[in-house]
Amino acid sequence: MKIADRIANLPPYVFATVEKKIAAQRAKGVDVISLGIGSPDLAPPKFIIDALYESAKRPDTHGYAGYYGTPALRQAIAQYYQRRFGVELDPDTEIRPLIGSKEGLANMALAFIDPGDIALASDPGYPTYRMGALMAGGDYYSMPLLEENDYLVDFEAIPSDVAAKATIMWLNYPNNPTGAIAPLDFMQKAVDFAREYDIVICYDNPYCDLTFDGYVAPSILQIPGAKEVAVEFNSLSKTYNMAGWRVGMAVGNAQAIQALTTVKTNVDSGIFRPIQDAAVAALTGDQSWIAERNLIYQRRRDIILEWLPKIGMSATPPKGSLYVWAKVPKGVNCEDFAIEMLEKAGVWMTPGTAFGKYGEGYMRLSLCVPEERLREAGERLSKV
Ligand SMILES: Cc1ncc(COP(=O)(O)O)c(C=O)c1O
Incomplete structure (x- = not known):
């Protein structure tokens, strides 16, 4: 079987690899807090789900x-x-x-x-x-x-x-x-x-x-x-x-x-x-819920910004996106830091190099995690 060069030479998709690393820790019984992927943890409002359900019930939509x-x-x-x-x-x-x-x-x-x-x-x-x-x-x-x-x-x-x-x-x-x-x-x-x-x-x-x-x-x-x-x-x-x-x-x-x-x-x-x-x-439909939802992300952002300095990291408060882009302590390799924090604190943060070579020196922290888990992540990291 010959895989095409353009696929064989392609590095594996970063987040697919990360998923495996986190799963391996979880299989060992570690309660991993993943600040990895930007997948919203909140559901859409009921009127959107109802529209899906109503349409799916019809015989002519399949x-x-x-x-x-x-x-x-x-x-x-x-x-x-x-x-x-x-x-x-x-x-x-x-x-x-x-x-x-x-x-x-x-x-x-x-x-x-x-x-x-x-x-x-x-x-x-x-x-x-x-x-x-x-x-x-x-x-x-x-x-x-x-x-x-x-x-x-x-x-x-x-x-x-x-x-x-x-x-x-x-x-x-x-x-x-x-x-x-x-x-x-x-x-x-x-x-x-x-x-x-x-x-x-x-x-x-x-x-x-x-x-x-x-x-x-x-x-x-x-x-x-x-x-x-x-x-x-x-x-x-x-x-x-x-x-x-x-x-x-x-x-x-x-x-x-x-x-x-x-x-x-x-x-x-x-x-x-x-x-x-x-x-x-x-x-x-109604768009007013979006502003309220953004306040939830903003509070989460502020929790992260509060504990970052305690672990020697710093970030500019982002005005948009679902991420905090945080600088790792000087001289620390971001990939080593990510693995070490996963293994020692059970907290996953994505190393900046996952997004290209100019990401060295940074970690990306996702806001798609509830407040109490974010606080716990901060406590675990500062202990380590
Ligand atoms: C910058 C950027 N573009 C595109 C996407 C893909 O979004 P989707 O395929 O869910 O619309 C993402 C998802 O994280 C993203 O961060």
Whole structure:
């Protein structure tokens, strides 16, 4: 059996490996507190679950649901973008529902990367940006996100020969893993850069509604002319506590959406209809619970920020995302530190290098853990 080189040479997906490490500790009887993955631990409100149930009870919702997303879902996404960002989208040509946004990120690489092409990927960053490029037979260039630049990409630092080979650029703010946010003038610079080098911007925005301290995150499509070069990926996973349901969206440039759709029609057969119906309920129904839910995450953030200094770590309070990006004590290797804390304290934190080489020196701590467990994690870590 010969596994294709592009898969054989791929490093294993970080979080799949981590899951195994944690399971091994749990099998030994350790009560592991995992601050690892950003999977919301709270349920969506009842009206969303009821919409799923009502739709699933119907006999006509169980067949293939079509390749393009239901007209009702595309309309609901258009309404959401208009209400939330003041952005107008054509539901027929500028919106494609996805089976979770991760699916769209990986398929976008197939649509835009040939051998010899480069994906510009922020580092540290969501691993699929880089792995998608490799799976498509291309390569990636790491754009460092540095603390001294507020974790914003420095477009001027990208060599022009690299930019000339790039076909796609991944940006993500509120950022996973750093929690950084991007102002509109940064987005304008990204659009100008993409125009200059004829690159499609993939703006990954799943944390736009996970914000704290009154911050409201923008969409890149608010920048005049952005639609000429940009596609935005968004998701119901975090905004509506629906990570396991697998529903997201790509919106923006019609030509890029069409290319992504061509890949998708050959790969998948649409989203289960009751999930699409529930997504319509989520996007068009009561939104007031989101602010209350964000206060829960904000309190959790503050608990972590309180105990971090006790274990020699420090962090800037994030204004968005589901993570605290914390500096490890000077000179400590973040991967060794993560394993040691798992083994000695039964607390798992993701080492920064899981998100790329520029993550060295940091750990990512997830806010998807209840307050009392977070307090206990702090106590256990400070004892060690
Ligand atoms: C930056 C970023 N993009 C995309 C995703 C994928 O989200 P989903 O596939 O659940 O929509 C995640 C999930 O953690 C993420 O952090």
